[in-house]
Amino acid sequence: xxxxxxxxxxxxxxxxxxxxxxxxxxxxxxxxxxxxxxxxxxxxxxxxxxxxxxxxxxxxxxxxxxxxxxxxxxxxxxxxxxxxxxxxxxxxxxxxxxxxxxxxxxxxxxxxxxxxxxxxxxxxxxxxxxxxxxxxxxxxxxxxxxxxxxxxxxxxxxxxxxxxxxxxx
Amino acid sequence: xxxxxxxxxxxxxxxxxxxxxxxxxxxxxxxxxxxxxxxxxxxxxxxxxxxxxxxxxxxxxxxxxxxxxxxxxxxxxxxxxxxxxxxxxxxxxxxxxxxxxxxxxxxxxxxxxxxxxxxxxxxxxxxxxxxxxxxxxxxxxxxxxxxxx
Numbered sequence: 001x002x003x004x005x006x007x008x009x010x011x012x013x014x015x016x017x018x019x020x021x022x023x024x025x026x027x028x029x030x031x032x033x034x035x036x037x038x039x040x041x042x043x044x045x046x047x048x049x050x051x052x053x054x055x056x057x058x059x060x061x062x063x064x065x066x067x068x069x070x071x072x073x074x075x076x077x078x079x080x081x082x083x084x085x086x087x088x089x090x091x092x093x094x095x096x097x098x099x100x101x102x103x104x105x106x107x108x109x110x111x112x113x114x115x116x117x118x119x120x121x122x123x124x125x126x127x128x129x130x131x132x133x134x135x136x137x138x139x140x141x142x143x144x145x146x147x148x149x150x151x152x153x154x155x156x157x158x159x160x161x162x163x164x165x166x167x168x169x
Numbered sequence: 170x171x172x173x174x175x176x177x178x179x180x181x182x183x184x185x186x187x188x189x190x191x192x193x194x195x196x197x198x199x200x201x202x203x204x205x206x207x208x209x210x211x212x213x214x215x216x217x218x219x220x221x222x223x224x225x226x227x228x229x230x231x232x233x234x235x236x237x238x239x240x241x242x243x244x245x246x247x248x249x250x251x252x253x254x255x256x257x258x259x260x261x262x263x264x265x266x267x268x269x270x271x272x273x274x275x276x277x278x279x280x281x282x283x284x285x286x287x288x289x290x291x292x293x294x295x296x297x298x299x300x301x302x303x304x305x306x307x308x309x310x311x312x313x314x315x316x317x318x
Binding site: 071074113114117118120121122123125126129130133 | 291292294297298300301302304307
């Protein structure tokens with residue numbers, strides 16, 4: 001899956017703003033970190049400001065601050081400001097009404113559903129955690145992989161279908 | 170927060186919590202699960218509970234998690250499967266789910282497996298957010314299904 005450059009900039013900017021609590025940064029500072037033009041980034045920040053994800057602080061030392069909840073805001077919340085992630089029928093040509101066209105649409109919708117579920121399941125806090133883990137991993141050599149058990153000793157177990165999530169009603 | 174193996178005396182509390190969460194009482198089922206996962210093959214089956222340190226009678230149990238080591242199904246090497254996790258609704262976002270998951274991860278590791286799996290409904294936003302926040306990512310399998318006419 002490819003994301004628009006605006007989406008990627010928006011995600012990078014949010015991650016940068018949330019790297020430390022109450023952090024505020026200018027467009028120039030964020031742009032410099034990722035080597036992108038302030039002009040493009042300013043437009044991206046403006047869109048996120050309108051959506052309430054960031055707020056701009058005026059005055060000396062001002063800049064942008066993250067205005068959302070890092071444990072609630074997901075990559076989907078950011079991405080859908082810049083991408084069309086809907087599964088609504090996008091083509092209206094005659095061929096799309098054929099069985100072939102409809103079957104292809106079903107397959108494409110399946111892909112869209114998975115993409116949306118994935119982006120919607122990762123919060124900014126989770127992204128920060130993953131980034132921190134990656135940075136820590138770089139600094140420290142990884143543990144060698146653990147041994148798995150001998151196949152001949154492995155039990156035959158029945159399939160289980162029960163699942164209850166921690167927050168499911 | 171103390172996390173330990175389930176005991177017979179916990180089952181009424183498990184039933185109360187499960188009924189509150191699912192609104193579907195199934196006492197018989199839970200006693201059977203206790204028999205299978207609390208008493209048998211304890212080296213590869215784990216039924217853990219998080220206790221309320223305040224030990225208040227009305228909410229003695231804060232949550233539970235159940236999992237087991239399964240091997241060679243779908244061509245998979247032995248791995249730990251978490252198939253049930255429930256947390257007292259009023260006590261969510263207090264790290265109870267994380268403590269339970271960490272405890273069962275420890276049990277899986279002690280048993281010699283290096284991978285843990287679970288399955289979440291694609292639209293189950295909160296469980297998905299939870300497991301993702303714990304570092305779980307999409308695995309190498311895709312679940313497929315069809316309607317049986």
